[in-house]
Amino acid sequence: MVGKTVTLTGNLAAGKAAEMAKPKVIAVYPITPQTDIIEYLSGLVSSGKLEARFITVESEHSALAACAGAAWAGVRTFTATSSQGLLYMGEWVFWSGYGRLPIVMPVVNRCLAPGWSIFVDLQDSMAFRDAGWIQIYTKNNQEVFDTVLQAFKIGESKDISLPVMPCLDGFVLSHTTAKVELPDPEEAYSFVGDYSDPVVEVDVDNPWAYGGLVGPEQFNIARRDLMKAMERAKAKIIKVNKEFEETFGRSYGNGLVEQYGDDDADLTLITMGTMGDEADEAIDQLKQEGYKVNGVRVRTFRPFPVEDIVRIAKKNHKLFILDRAVSFGHEGPLRIEIEAALKRYNLDIPTSGDIVGLGGESVPYKRIMKIAKEALRS
Amino acid sequence: MTDEGPEMPILYPMEGSAGRTGDWRIFRPVVDPEKCKKCNICWQYCPDLAITAANKEEDRAIIFDYEYCKGCGICAKECPFGAITMVREEGGD
Numbered sequence: 001m002v003g004k005t006v007t008l009t010g011n012l013a014a015g016k017a018a019e020m021a022k023p024k025v026i027a028v029y030p031i032t033p034q035t036d037i038i039e040y041l042s043g044l045v046s047s048g049k050l051e052a053r054f055i056t057v058e059s060e061h062s063a064l065a066a067c068a069g070a071a072w073a074g075v076r077t078f079t080a081t082s083s084q085g086l087l088y089m090g091e092w093v094f095w096s097g098y099g100r101l102p103i104v105m106p107v108v109n110r111c112l113a114p115g116w117s118i119f120v121d122l123q124d125s126m127a128f129r130d131a132g133w134i135q136i137y138t139k140n141n142q143e144v145f146d147t148v149l150q151a152f153k154i155g156e157s158k159d160i161s162l163p164v165m166p167c168l169d170g171f172v173l174s175h176t177t178a179k180v181e182l183p184d185p186e187e188a189y190s191f192v193g194d195y196s197d198p199v200v201e202v203d204v205d206n207p208w209a210y211g212g213l214v215g216p217e218q219f220n221i222a223r224r225d226l227m228k229a230m231e232r233a234k235a236k237i238i239k240v241n242k243e244f245e246e247t248f249g250r251s252y253g254n255g256l257v258e259q260y261g262d263d264d265a266d267l268t269l270i271t272m273g274t275m276g277d278e279a280d281e282a283i284d285q286l287k288q289e290g291y292k293v294n295g296v297r298v299r300t301f302r303p304f305p306v307e308d309i310v311r312i313a314k315k316n317h318k319l320f321i322l323d324r325a326v327s328f329g330h331e332g333p334l335r336i337e338i339e340a341a342l343k344r345y346n347l348d349i350p351t352s353g354d355i356v357g358l359g360g361e362s363v364p365y366k367r368i369m370k371i372a373k374e375a376l377r378s
Numbered sequence: 379m380t381d382e383g384p385e386m387p388i389l390y391p392m393e394g395s396a397g398r399t400g401d402w403r404i405f406r407p408v409v410d411p412e413k414c415k416k417c418n419i420c421w422q423y424c425p426d427l428a429i430t431a432a433n434k435e436e437d438r439a440i441i442f443d444y445e446y447c448k449g450c451g452i453c454a455k456e457c458p459f460g461a462i463t464m465v466r467e468e469g470g471d
Binding site: 099100158161199200206207208209210212214218219221222224225226229 | 383384385386387388389390391
């Protein structure tokens with residue numbers, strides 16, 4: 001059986017990728033705009049098409065706690081959430097990250113209340129950037145499928161042992177149908193591989209406990225190991241991106257960042273998520289009008305691709321960062337990271353930026369063109 | 379660690395890692411071997427593994443490990459036959 005080209009929503013793309021990775025335990029609680037992912041998987045399990053334990057729970061807190069238990073037992077584990085649901089999971093998000101449990105959990109990005117809204121911004125997942133999860137932001141439904149598949153391979157490798165949060169823009173991707181190339185399921189599964197050598201595993205003959213009292217020495221050994229694992233994850237993500245290209249013919253930049261446009265441009269636009277796709281269109285249009293603009297889409301926010309940002313920034317005169325979240329009392333989280341990366345390498349490159357697209361505000365390419373022209377003038 | 383997985387503070391069970399917790403006891407559980415039916419319900423409930431299970435074949439009642447028994451009284455509460463009584467420790471402060 002060979003792959004096929006179909007049309008799928010972003011949610012269904014995430015669900016299909018999870019299906020092909022064959023998780024053994026799925027524990028979930030529904031929340032808009034994520035619900036389609038788990039509805040799809042629930043249907044597969046109840047009709048016997050997917051051999052997994054599907055645990056329905058009373059809250060997101062329990063959903064991720066159940067996943068953590070399953071991950072500790074040493075099986076492939078999957079869940080998904082959004083917005084308020086992610087916040088309610090909060091305690092277990094940190095437990096899973098600091099506990100090095102390779103759970104895969106797509107987060108369908110949705111803004112946080114109040115005011116009450118179900119539309120996209122990145123405030124929800126950004127609030128968990130320090131939870132020890134790998135975060136990969138996607139630009140279209142194809143990348144959603146590909147990233148969820150890659151997430152198992154990245155997180156479950158023993159030298160990484162981290163949970164992965166593939167992020168997709170709510171509604172813009174989750175509920176919008178677009179073309180997706182699906183691989184042959186067997187080929188997809190063999191790419192991910194069996195989770196036969198789990199990073200942790202329950203052993204009834206040699207019982208152990210996790211979460212007990214530890215002194216500062218053991219505590220710091222664990223935290224420093226997590227820091228190193230995040231550094232190693234950069235190379236791992238690049239490697240998996242390359243292997244994915246060799247197997248399926250698709251890649252996303254080097255895996256950490258995706259660049260679009262001229263290296264020696266007068267302005268570099270730095271974006272994340274679907275804004276990156278709109279920025280590519282804006283760059284093409286601007287080129288026709290005689291402007292030299294470069295685009296960089298940050299794919300992995302954690303680990304943050306400091307080296308790639310610096311390498312690209314060095315060739316440019318000016319950076320403009322588009323954030324879809326706010327760190328109140330400072331700037332957009334992406335801009336904070338970019339400026340810190342430049343400072344670390346003592347690069348004196350002018351940066352500016354804007355916070356756009358909060359609460360589902362549309363950021364089409366025409367608006368990005370306008371923003372770019374203003375940035376070039378200033 | 380790269381090949382053997384992550385560095386995590388995993389705890390393995392061992393005897394008396396918190397010292398001789400029997401010193402904490404205010405009430406001491408005492409078993410009446412005549413009343414003990416060797417059902418081992420107390421042994422299942424003991425949170426500190428401070429009870430050696432009774433043996434029906436040897437007609438031997440449960441045995442308390444007073445080195446580690448904290449005197450919580452759960453065994454006395456759970457015993458369906460009233461075979462365990464909590465007796466105030468002598469001395470103390």
